[in-house]
Amino acid sequence: MISLKVIGSFIKKEFRQIMRSREMLIVLFALPAVQLLVMGFAVTNEVKNLNLSFLDYDRSATSRALIQSFDSTDRFRIVPVSNAAKPEELISAWKASVVIVIPPGFGADYGQGRQSNLQVIVDGIDGNTASVANSFVAGVVGDFHRKRMQETMHRSPIPRLNTQVELLSSMTFNPDLRSSLNTIPGIIAILVTVTSMMLSAISLVKEKELGTLEQLLVTPVKKAELMAGKLIPYLIITLVQLQVAIVLAGLIFRIELAGSYGLLLLFSMIYLFTTLGLGILISTRVASQQQAMFFSWFIMVIIILLSGFFVPVQNMPRGIRWISFFNPLSHYMTVLREIVIKGSGITQLMKELWILGGSGVLIFGLSVLSFRKRV
Amino acid sequence: MNAAVARELSVFYGSTEALKSVNLEVPEALVYGIIGPDGAGKTTLMRSLCTLLPYSEGSIRVLGYDALSESAQIRARIGYMPQRFSLYQDLSVEQNLRFFARLFRVSRKEMLIQREKLYEFSRLKPFAKRLAGNLSGGMKQKLALSCALIHTPKLIILDEPTFGVDPVSRVEFWQILHELKREGVSIIVSTPYMDEAVQCDQISLLHKGSVIGQGTPDEIIKAWQGSLYSLKAGNLQELYKYLQSKVDKADLQLFGSEIHLYSKDGLRQELIDTWKHEFSGLASCEEIQPGMEDVFLKMMQ
Secondary structure, three states: OOOOHHHHHHHHHHHHHHHHOOOHHHHHHHHHHHHHHHHHHHHHOOOOOOEEEEEOOOOOOOHHHHHHHHOOOOOEOOOOOOOOOOOHHHHHOOOOOOOEEOOOOOHHHHOOOOOOEEEEEEEEHHHHHEEEEEEEHHHHHHHHHHHHHHHHHOOOEEEEEEOOOOOOOOOOOOOOOHHHHHHHHHHOOOOOOOHHHHHHHHHHHHHHOHHHHHHHOOEEEEEEEEHHHHHHHHHHHHHHHHHHHHHHHHHHHHOOOOOOOOHHHHHHHHHHHHHHHHHHHHHHOOOOHHHHHHHHHHHHHHHHHOOOOOOOOHHHOHHHHHHHHHHHHHHHHHHHHHOOOOOOOHHHHHHHHHHHHHHHHHHHHHHHHOOOOOO | OOEEEEEEEEEEOOEEEEEEEEEEEEEOOOOOEEEOOOOOOOOHHHHHHHHOOOOOOOEEEEOOOEEEEEEOHHHHEEEEEOOOOOOOOOOOOHHHHHHHHHHOOOHHHHHHHHHHHHHHHHHOOOHHHOHHHOOOOHHHHHHHHHHHHHHOOEEEEEEEOOOOEEOOOOOHHHHHHHHHHHHEEEEEEEEEEHHOOOOOOEEEEEOEEEEEEEEHHHHHHOOOOOEEEEEOOOOHHHHHHHHHHEEEEHHHEEOOEEEEEEEEOOOOOHHHHHHHOOOOOEEEEEEOOHHHHHHHHHOOO
């Protein structure tokens, strides 16, 4: 018969040991906060403050107005250079990542409605940034042109026919295209994974190393009691950490939970069966804490890289995409993003519920089987 | 009834045989010693007895239960103290005792009574709030023993309990064991120290996984055949070298400040005189009663 009192005294003991070591408290609560802050600000695919230089060979009122319109956005920072500079040199010297060449006669041609050209040279080393920068430039030039047209129309008595097709796009869920809205839930998912897996991977092997496991095993304590007594504290700690992260995300990144908090907790608990199970599985198989660390880092690096946090899963080769399908972190991350950003309900997340539930049962089951009450 | 019985017990680690057909009968309410040098198989035997190690051949019954099929019953009734200190160093004395009491499903009321009793004999009460990791070696062992006794087991199994403990604490520890025996607790204790073997009521001598002698310490010493001489000299190393040329090396043992020489039929006085004449440094050569260590060393051959 399983005794709740025995489990209770295990939980008390675990918490006592964790609370007693200041290093452990720092690792558990201060480091995640730092990680959330640093990564939240640093991991961004927003393109901002691009260094932009103009080689203005025209020097007309129009060219100055064009340059002016680039100045009014925080996407670009205009770096003044002499007209004698060469665009390629500016880029290779890291002075500018975008150079716009305004040829002589540009203003005159434009004013008379003739074909007028601009040359845009973009640093193509980071393809993603380059294409974003290119479309920014196109956007600013387009705006400039539209404004000019409107002004001309006001002045001329006969309205000209405007046959342009205009694209009106709107971004749902993240209208400002804030990248933190996408990365922060991802970071939280990683935090939950790292904490729960590390704690449980070390748990048993630490007692093995200290010899206390041998003492525990000769007591009539049941396997289920021992595992519950170990895992419940880690479950609680991870959920508290999740809570801290959510509060910080709200305070610092103004990310409000769009969906239900209860649903988020439910999914987190289901997901934790997988990570805690993986940890226990490692812990039963290794001989020292050091080995446990190596193993869990190895697994974590793989599941984090294949989770779609850094590279979208759609961009991966087909074979790897299949591996990603079996990566629980990838699904948990999806769930967090859906709940936090879109406010999705359980009906939209049924697929993830089945996958995460299945992996929890499978991996946790395996860890229970691999745990033996012998030395 | 016997507290523990092992029959034809063999344990393999891979292809190495750690225990070879060991037979053992541990009577109740006695201190039973498993004596042997490091690597003799003491820990393997202890672990098998407390159901931690599955054995390959033979059978073990502890307190009337079978060690393979009824391990739960055995674990609830015995106390085990592993060779390494294996309590939580970051919990206090009191917390360790309470934790293990809970695991053995001792009620709070019983625990408080038993704890007072354990504090009394171990004199750990003043250190109740101290972390186990900050105790001295002797106190750690007493705490480990207390934890093994918190559920008033009928049998306790102690694996080299005095390893690394200072001589004063060792004496104290053995006094506690004898006290426990008077209260009816059966004790199985392993040790590599021969002076501790004499303190046991019955012993088994273990060497390379086999039992090479069994009985009370007296019986084992009395079974000794032949004579033993103690030789002393200013320069013991020189004497040792000299004797090696005169007798079988296997009969010689360096023993601190003397050399023990075994002789099956005894030494003639003329022979001793010859030695004294040839090796002027030889101060004395007297026949002595063999101790446990002499007996063990002889048996190992």
